[in-house]
Amino acid sequence: MALIVQKFGGSSVADADRLRNVASIIAETYRAGNDVVVVVSAQGDTTDDLIAKAKELNESPSRREMDVLLSAGEQMSCALLAITIEKMGLPVCSLLGWQAGFQTTSAYGIARIKNVKADRIRIELDKKNIVVVAGFQGICKYDDITTLGRGGSDTSAVAIAAAMHADRCQIYTDVEGVYTADPRKIKGAVKLSEITYDEMLELATLGAQVLNNRSVEMAKKYGVVLEVLSSMKRVPGTIVKEVVSVEKMLVRGVTKDVNVARISVLGVPDVPGIAFKIFSKIAAKNINVDIILQSVGRDGTKDIAFTVSRDHAQTAMELLGDSFELLRGKTVLCDTDVAKISIVGAGMETHPGTAAKMFEALYEADINIQMIATSEIKISVLIDAKDADRAVDSVHRAFVPEDLVL
Numbered sequence: 364m365a366l367i368v369q370k371f372g373g374s375s376v377a378d379a380d381r382l383r384n385v386a387s388i389i390a391e392t393y394r395a396g397n398d399v400v401v402v403v404s405a406q407g408d409t410t411d412d413l414i415a416k417a418k419e420l421n422e423s424p425s426r427r428e429m430d431v432l433l434s435a436g437e438q439m440s441c442a443l444l445a446i447t448i449e450k451m452g453l454p455v456c457s458l459l460g461w462q463a464g465f466q467t468t469s470a471y472g473i474a475r476i477k478n479v480k481a482d483r484i485r486i487e488l489d490k491k492n493i494v495v496v497a498g499f500q501g502i503c504k505y506d507d508i509t510t511l512g513r514g515g516s517d518t519s520a521v522a523i524a525a526a527m528h529a530d531r532c533q534i535y536t537d538v539e540g541v542y543t544a545d546p547r548k549i550k551g552a553v554k555l556s557e558i559t560y561d562e563m564l565e566l567a568t569l570g571a572q573v574l575n576n577r578s579v580e581m582a583k584k585y586g587v588v589l590e591v592l593s594s595m596k597r598v599p600g601t602i603v604k605e606v607v608s609v610e611k612m613l614v615r616g617v618t619k620d621v622n623v624a625r626i627s628v629l630g631v632p633d634v635p636g637i638a639f640k641i642f643s644k645i646a647a648k649n650i651n652v653d654i655i656l657q658s659v660g661r662d663g664t665k666d667i668a669f670t671v672s673r674d675h676a677q678t679a680m681e682l683l684g685d686s687f688e689l690l691r692g693k694t695v696l697c698d699t700d701v702a703k704i705s706i707v708g709a710g711m712e713t714h715p716g717t718a719a720k721m722f723e724a725l726y727e728a729d730i731n732i733q734m735i736a737t738s739e740i741k742i743s744v745l746i747d748a749k750d751a752d753r754a755v756d757s758v759h760r761a762f763v764p765e766d767l768v769l
Contacts, residue, residue: 365530366527369402373405437459460498466479484496525584534591541558631664637667644683704725706758730757
């Protein structure tokens with residue numbers, strides 16, 4: 364008998380028919396003799412609808428009260444799923460995040476999991492119950508409900524699997540696994556049978572939406588093997604683990620991220636410490652900076668450009684405005700009409716010429732590169748947003764042959 368953790372996203376539980384479909388998947392796993400813990404997200408667009416309702420009443424609600432509100436979405440899902448499983452005649456118990464033992468920091472809206480005391484889950488499993496847990500939420504030291512941020516249900520599932528040493532953690536989505544590109548937009552996208560934690564983490568961070576990056580980071584840390592599956596079709600998915608064969612593919616994925624803004628600071632003094640002063644100011648507001656480009660100094664000045672998410676662009680601009688004595692009188696520009704295109708693959712470490720091949724594909728598509736960032740297993744470029752889809756298609760065709768079989 365194995366302990367299986369299964370997570371179902373919002374599209375998988377969006378309505379009554381899909382809830383019944385999910386219940387049948389869970390029932391099949393349970394009837395095979397396994398202990399089953401299920402983690403669910405809010406149905407469909409419930410989270411967005413709840414946010415809209417709050418904004419109707421208060422344009423700037425507190426994060427604490429928003430966490431109380433948004434956690435209701437997962438509470439509805441887990442209760443409805445439990446009710447559906449009950450109808451099938453199977454023993455089931457639904458638990459909210461705090462009941463399942465999720466202890467978090469008090470950073471409302473973006474809380475981090477500190478610990479999972481899974482005693483209640485174990486008690487219910489000992490009763491032979493299927494346990495359905497509301498994802499995305501926990502409780503902090505002040506006994507307040509907290510939420511883990513977008514995609515937090517993935518993290519909830521991995522945390523339970525890690526805490527309980529589960530035999531398997533299955534993430535069910537509306538696609539059949541992890542693909543080399545978005546299969547809904549790129550005709551030649553290929554489903555991967557397996558991918559490493561590091562590759563998946565890069566893809567998730569760079570815009571692939573199939574898994575939350577924090578969940579992959581946690582899975583790698585605790586050695587939780589993930590399986591990404593479709594809740595709509597009973598077909599093999601993608602295994603995410605430590606080591607896979609890299610011989611067949613140089614690049615495992617091509618991603619697009621349009622939630623990007625480029626900020627340029629022109630004519631700053633070319634003196635030691637200027638970059639520290641700029642980026643420490645940004646870091647103090649917990650704004651993540653990605654690509655950074657600094658020009659060669661000339662006439663005692665230099666230019667610095669960097670990217671942040673569009674969500675943080677306005678805050679970053681305000682920090683670099685008149686309130687920052689060092690940059691008063693300097694030109695600070697913000698461009699939100701950009702996109703980041705990335706390739707990821709562990710095989711890149713031992714294959715020279717990967718960057719040149721990517722740049723050639725963009726050149727042949729007549730797409731200009733604005734900024735470049737690299738690591739051992741990724742290359743990212745910043746381009747005009749209008750060219751993003753063409754860029755992904757061109758780069759994907761350069762690295763993933765149409766006749767590739769995995």
